[in-house]
Amino acid sequence: MRQKLEHVREWAHDGLQAGEVSVRTWYRYMKLVETIDQITAEMDARSAATAQRQRDLGWRCELRITDSHQP
Numbered sequence: 001m002r003q004k005l006e007h008v009r010e011w012a013h014d015g016l017q018a019g020e021v022s023v024r025t026w027y028r029y030m031k032l033v034e035t036i037d038q039i040t041a042e043m044d045a046r047s048a049a050t051a052q053r054q055r056d057l058g059w060r061c062e063l064r065i066t067d068s069h070q071p
Contacts, residue, residue, distance in 0.1 A: 009036040
């Protein structure tokens, strides 16, 4: 999902920079870029919050090898 958003953002930003966007649609392209920036920032924040919550709870992904024949 993030890659698709970044692709659309790049497309809109490139159109703005190149002057390929009409005066009529310039504001919408600019708002699209801003909105995607906000969405990806929220995605980053949620990802960081999830990682912190997992650290706080002591959640770890470990593989533990044991010998089932050992008494």
